[in-house]
Amino acid sequence: MRSGKIGIRRERLCLLLAVLASLFLVSACRDRGAISYKVIYEMDRPAADETASPSEAANSRRYKIGVVPKVTDIAYFDVVKQGAQEAAWDLDVDLLYEGPSTADPDEQIEVIRGLMEKRVDVIAVSANDPKKLVPVLREAKEQGIRVITWDADTGPEAREFFVNMADPETLGRHLLDTLAWSMGEKGEFAVMTGQLSAANLNEWIDWIKVQREQFYPGMKLVEIVPNDDDPKKAYEGAVGLLKRYPGLDGIIGTSSVGPPAAAEAVREAKRAGEVRVVGLSTPELMRSYLHEGSAQAATLWSPKKLGYLTVVLARNMMLGMLPYDDQTIANVGNIRVHGDMIIMGEPLDFTKDNVDQYDF
Template sequence: MIKKLFSFNVLLFLFVSGCSLGAANTDEYKVVFNNRPSQQGDEEQHLTEYTVAIIPKVINIPYFNAVEEGAIEAGRELGVKVIYKGPTVADSKQQIKIIDELIENEEIDVIAVSANDPEKLIPVLKKAQNHQIKVITWDADTLQEGRDFFINMVNPETLGRHLMDTLAWNVGEQGEFAIMTGANSASNLNEWLKWIQQHQKEYYPNMKLVTIAATDDNPNKAYLIAQKLIKDHPQLKGIIGNSSVGPPAAAQAVKEAGKAGKIAVVGLSPPNPMNEYLKDGSAQIITLWSPKKLGYLTVALSKNMATGVHPYDNQEIPGVGKIRMLDDVVTMGEPIDFTKDNVDQYDF
């Protein structure tokens, strides 16, 4: 009997964001000002009181494009200057360089980073703190000593176990499966991996994990890995993508191999890149939160930090909803599953 061990109390208003990713960004460095027309009605741009630097793991993939859209929207609505700057590949060295340059060249109140490595960023984040810059993390955490608090999207145990469930439901709880992760050093991905594997061992003994392949959040690399998985494991029954580039790449490879319906694809991705694959059977279930809401929340809590206001449990964030706070971790909300039946209801 199929086991649904974790059900989600989905709050749809958190996820129907109505955002469109549009074309991929081509600029590494973006600065957004809050525009306030003067009394004379001119269009002069005025700097706001607080400046927040948002550092994603990587730019120019749909997930972080949507985060950027939410961050820009928050900057305009909340009167915050937002600098959105990230590396072109998911690399901690590039993030360190970017943060260093921001410390030296910009007047920053808060740096908010999605860390490619939980340890390697610590020295540069401490440098920022020594320059009286507040530091928080979002999406992927660092060691606690490097930041004030972490903005998590969902509870990691609930998410990891649920991802394993979604695959098991679609393969009859039997057979070989693979996991496509992002960067091996990403703390959030590793936490989800831990719970995926734990759940499989506890509840799905007839399923076998054959490999975990790191894509480094590179779409082309992910596609090549998916092709290789299908070729190297002829008995493969499913693929879990636990970073956003994995499911689209896996679904495309499955479709091209003529394995739609024979190899199940599940995992984490925005719905727009998966719309076609869900409808044609190349993927079965995709899970995510709203990355646009995550970007908005990150800027909102960053502005609060700049004013000396720390997040607290059940705090109501306009435009986001109530957040949870436990120790030094904020949890934004709960995820939602996208299938062929509901994918058209969402646009991000």
């Protein structure tokens, strides 16, 4: 009997332990079941605010970048647009390439306001006026939009950094060198520029003047003629120069529409080789004039690379990656950084001997 009672007690104890164990397992499974479901769900579809690090969350965003040229529908900025589009495709960002129809600061301000309304993440602008654009760009910054400049700068308080094509001193001095070599370092010359308020153009002209004073006392600058980046105005300006200065020996164009307009005017006046033409423009615009001798040299960088670099640096900035000196940028090359100015590279010269090697 005693052994029977012990057996009953053991059965009751086992039953009690089984009940307690089952209650424990049910409770644990309820808790763990909820956690397990959540973990599996987040692995399949991670929530950026709970599982991703800030850098991972940033990488998963598709940024919207607004790029604003000085003016639309001229060859130089059309090629910049091609480069910007390629970078947007490569980096999977949305590109809004929008500019004014004329090189008018007020019209450019309206374009910027339109991009602000579209809630872009970055505005990258080639400024028509370094001062007029400051207030609207500061408004954009106050709204949380990042701002950079490229091609032509504003006041530094309006942007984070400036993407420059080439060192301004190097470029300005080099432009006068190319003209001086073709003029025999003596004679009268004029400068055809874009907007009189454009900071980059004015800086290049300042260095042209310095180079003349230091190295070419036999050369005389007779006039600086603006054309507002308008091909028709540029042509009219060149025709006017040839009439006002019958003894003119050379013309430097500091905006892309200037040199081809000057070369066309020289060709029509049958003064090819007598009036030398150099300056900043694309190989495509200058090819025929270089071959026939209406122009002697064109200088530029790759506008396509400039557009590509601008979009890359804008997107990197959104990821918390700022440019640094000697950084290698895919499809561009090594860049230089001087304070808050990024320099893409050195200028290239195009002559009748090498212009056919380039297709922009």
